[in-house]
Amino acid sequence: MASSPGDSWAVRLTALFIRCCGFWAEDTKFGRKVMDAIVTYSLVALLFAFCVTSNDLYNCYGDFDRFTYCGLNVVTVGFGFYKLVAFSVKRRMFLDLIHYAKKHFWFCHYDDYGAEIMGNCMKRCLRIIIFAVFMCHLTIIIHYIKPLIANQGKNESDRILPFPLWIDLPVTLTPWYEFLYIIEMFSGYHCCICYFCFDNFLCQINITLVGQFVILQKAFCDIYDQRLALLSNDESYIRARFVTCVEKHQALIAFTEKVKELYRDVILGVVVLLSLLICLELFQLMTTVGQTLARIHYCVYAGGSIAQLYFFALTCNDLTEASLAIANAAYDVRWFLIRSEVKKNALVKDLQTVIIRSQKACSLTVGGFAPVTLMTFTSICNRAFSFLTLMRQSLDN
Numbered sequence: 001m002a003s004s005p006g007d008s009w010a011v012r013l014t015a016l017f018i019r020c021c022g023f024w025a026e027d028t029k030f031g032r033k034v035m036d037a038i039v040t041y042s043l044v045a046l047l048f049a050f051c052v053t054s055n056d057l058y059n060c061y062g063d064f065d066r067f068t069y070c071g072l073n074v075v076t077v078g079f080g081f082y083k084l085v086a087f088s089v090k091r092r093m094f095l096d097l098i099h100y101a102k103k104h105f106w107f108c109h110y111d112d113y114g115a116e117i118m119g120n121c122m123k124r125c126l127r128i129i130i131f132a133v134f135m136c137h138l139t140i141i142i143h144y145i146k147p148l149i150a151n152q153g154k155n156e157s158d159r160i161l162p163f164p165l166w167i168d169l170p171v172t173l174t175p176w177y178e179f180l181y182i183i184e185m186f187s188g189y190h191c192c193i194c195y196f197c198f199d200n201f202l203c204q205i206n207i208t209l210v211g212q213f214v215i216l217q218k219a220f221c222d223i224y225d226q227r228l229a230l231l232s233n234d235e236s237y238i239r240a241r242f243v244t245c246v247e248k249h250q251a252l253i254a255f256t257e258k259v260k261e262l263y264r265d266v267i268l269g270v271v272v273l274l275s276l277l278i279c280l281e282l283f284q285l286m287t288t289v290g291q292t293l294a295r296i297h298y299c300v301y302a303g304g305s306i307a308q309l310y311f312f313a314l315t316c317n318d319l320t321e322a323s324l325a326i327a328n329a330a331y332d333v334r335w336f337l338i339r340s341e342v343k344k345n346a347l348v349k350d351l352q353t354v355i356i357r358s359q360k361a362c363s364l365t366v367g368g369f370a371p372v373t374l375m376t377f378t379s380i381c382n383r384a385f386s387f388l389t390l391m392r393q394s395l396d397n
Contacts, residue, residue, distance in 0.1 A: 006106030135304030206315035217329035268367035323362035
């Protein structure tokens with residue numbers, strides 16, 4: 001028996017990191033209590049990180065280079081915190097979405113064609129998830145390594161933390177330094193997870209929906225089965241197959257609308273904040289001189305953000321195109337081979353309705369306004385490069 005999509009590494013990795021934020025749909029009462037506790041811890045950890053980076057930004061006012069670096073940290077942490085708060089408000093909807101996906105998409109039976117399509121979708125999703133996880137983890141690891149390298153050969157009173165703390169305590173002395181370093185390490189790692197896990201989940205859902213629409217396209221094309229028509233004069237199966245396809249189509253449309261509502265505010269934040277984030281990352285990369293590790297850090301930082309934005313826009317664009325392709329599948333139905341004129345005419349009218357409905361794409365939107373496509377990716381990058389040009393001009397002046 002073929003394994004279900006839910007057994008793939010793509011779903012397992014997505015579930016692992018979503019669980020780390022407390023947003024996975026558990027089946028047991030104990031599991032739900034654990035998820036509730038993790039959500040509380042996540043909010044506290046990211047709030048602490050946001051306060052630390054914001055305080056550092058405040059104390060760096062006047063030093064342009066240091067201010068842009070601290071601004072980069074604030075935007076990154078704030079972006080992850082914004083996602084966490086936004087989804088915490090809609091947590092019930094988030095969990096219902098996971099329940100539905102587990103029951104109808106990931107842990108259900110498929111025929112050979114459906115299993116092949118979903119298998120290919122999961123492989124594609126796995127590559128995206130692994131890349132995002134690797135880049136984000138590499139970024140946060142370099143954050144932890146940089147102060148350890150910088151502290152070599154220094155006195156105990158001159159040691160630095162990954163994120164400076166402006167408090168009236170001997171933070172550079174033992175055991176304060178080690179204690180605060182561990183706290184910042186755990187808090188920073190949770191920021192890393194919250195930054196990428198919700199985007200990975202959306203890519204997982206988008207690619208899953210693309211697979212479902214592709215399977216539905218074949219189901220529409222197979223409404224009229226010529227082999228069954230040769231064996232029997234009974235064509236009642238045609239109506240039953242058509243109704244099944246329409247019900248599946250309606251279910252996919254309704255599910256997409258739920259995803260759109262869930263991610264509406266977050267996608268708006270992506271468009272607004274990610275252009276600023278990419279700009280700050282590229283600015284740090286261009287202005288850092290003589291620090292090899294720092295240049296590698298910003299290169300990974302910027303490359304990961306741009307690639308994650310591209311995958312995000314690409315999967316949303318693929319969802320739009322897959323939903324529009326239902327119209328072509330309905331057009332390709334071999335209705336003209338039906339012998340009964342009454343059934344033929346009825347099916348033609350119904351297919352016309354499907355074609356008209358399919359021309360309205362199932363797409364995610366930016367705050368309920370413009371749909372997310374690959375043009376969204378190019379517009380965000382163009383805006384980031386425009387901001388970067390202004391910052392370089394300001395620095396030169």
